[in-house]
Amino acid sequence: MDALAGLLDGPRARGAFLLRAVFDPPWSIRVRDEAPITLMAVVRGSAWVVPDDGDPLELGVGDVAVARGPEPYTIADSPSTEPLVIVHPGQHCTDPAGRPLAQEMGLGVRSWGNDPDGATTVLVGTYQRSGEVSRSLLTALPTLLVLPHGAWDSPLMALLGEEIAKDDPGQDAVLDRLLDLLLIAVLRTWFSRPEARAPAWYLALGDPVVGRALRLIHGDPARPWTVAALAAASGVSRAALARRFTHLVGEPPMAYLTGWRLALAADLLRFPDTTVASVARKVGYATPFALSTAFKRVHGVSPQQYRLGEPPSEPRKKPETPRRRVRVPSP
Numbered sequence: 001m002d003a004l005a006g007l008l009d010g011p012r013a014r015g016a017f018l019l020r021a022v023f024d025p026p027w028s029i030r031v032r033d034e035a036p037i038t039l040m041a042v043v044r045g046s047a048w049v050v051p052d053d054g055d056p057l058e059l060g061v062g063d064v065a066v067a068r069g070p071e072p073y074t075i076a077d078s079p080s081t082e083p084l085v086i087v088h089p090g091q092h093c094t095d096p097a098g099r100p101l102a103q104e105m106g107l108g109v110r111s112w113g114n115d116p117d118g119a120t121t122v123l124v125g126t127y128q129r130s131g132e133v134s135r136s137l138l139t140a141l142p143t144l145l146v147l148p149h150g151a152w153d154s155p156l157m158a159l160l161g162e163e164i165a166k167d168d169p170g171q172d173a174v175l176d177r178l179l180d181l182l183l184i185a186v187l188r189t190w191f192s193r194p195e196a197r198a199p200a201w202y203l204a205l206g207d208p209v210v211g212r213a214l215r216l217i218h219g220d221p222a223r224p225w226t227v228a229a230l231a232a233a234s235g236v237s238r239a240a241l242a243r244r245f246t247h248l249v250g251e252p253p254m255a256y257l258t259g260w261r262l263a264l265a266a267d268l269l270r271f272p273d274t275t276v277a278s279v280a281r282k283v284g285y286a287t288p289f290a291l292s293t294a295f296k297r298v299h300g301v302s303p304q305q306y307r308l309g310e311p312p313s314e315p316r317k318k319p320e321t322p323r324r325r326v327r328v329p330s331p
């Protein structure tokens with residue numbers, strides 16, 4: 001299994017919020033919806049994205065931006081335009097005084113804005129619930145990333161643009177899957193770029209030894225892996241794998257395996273039809289009690305409490321150890 005696809009293979013978009021936004025200047029939208037991820041693709045004109053904690057970024061035709069919540073941001077015709085629309089949680093839209101705008105700005109099926117023939121058109125896809133995107137993926141992303149049009153080549157954006165205004169039977173499911181595919185395509189390209197600061201595990205996938213071990217873990221987390229078993233499957237000694245894995249990933253193989261299992265468990269618990277016992281089996285724990293013990297140690301709440309939405313306490317931070325230069329053995 002591809003590691004990035006694996007992060008999105010648990011809870012995926014379900015009834016995602018998708019629309020075609022069409023505007024003529026002046027326009028400015030303050031987004032406070034607290035959504036975990038929003039993808040914005042400019043198909044006509046241009047737009048500025050203004051994060052609260054960074055510099056404004058201009059988007060042109062073919063550029064794609066991914067905003068990671070819950071931090072607010074502004075998208076506008078110019079960084080200097082004051083917000084005219086506020087997007088609240090649940091995609092409730094008002095003007096700055098609180099007057100509802102959803103009906104007033106409707107332009108047809110999944111189309112919205114201030115002018116149906118406006119100079120700028122932006123496709124917007126929002127994952128509305130936190131469980132729809134893996135926590136491991138969210139923590140690997142910056143608050144805002146922009147992928148310029150020349151950096152990638154995919155037909156998915158054009159296809160989404162065609163499908164977003166349709167109202168055929170099953171159209172919501174079609175759009176959910178298109179949004180998933182587009183997000184994976186964008187992030188795969190993003191993580192390959194030097195400015196992306198991809199997580200260590202993602203970079204380590206390119207190593208012939210550690211990459212093999214990571215793919216085994218990602219592909220079959222329920223298997224009772226040991227360092228010896230991973231080393232044998234990777235064609236090196238146990239000591240060599242442990243040393244190389246720790247150097248490239250930043251933690252030993254078994255610590256990484258535990259973290260991966262618990263991240264998957266957190267995602268799977270968002271499904272209403274799963275039980276703690278079934279999740280335990282899928283992620284490699286022999287009993288629900290064993291999973292609950294490990295889960296609470298990391299997340300601060302039990303799996304049942306997590307499912308009910310009780311806020312998890314901050315995971316305990318590991319004590320930092322001084323970094324030292326390590327000679328990485330050849331495979």
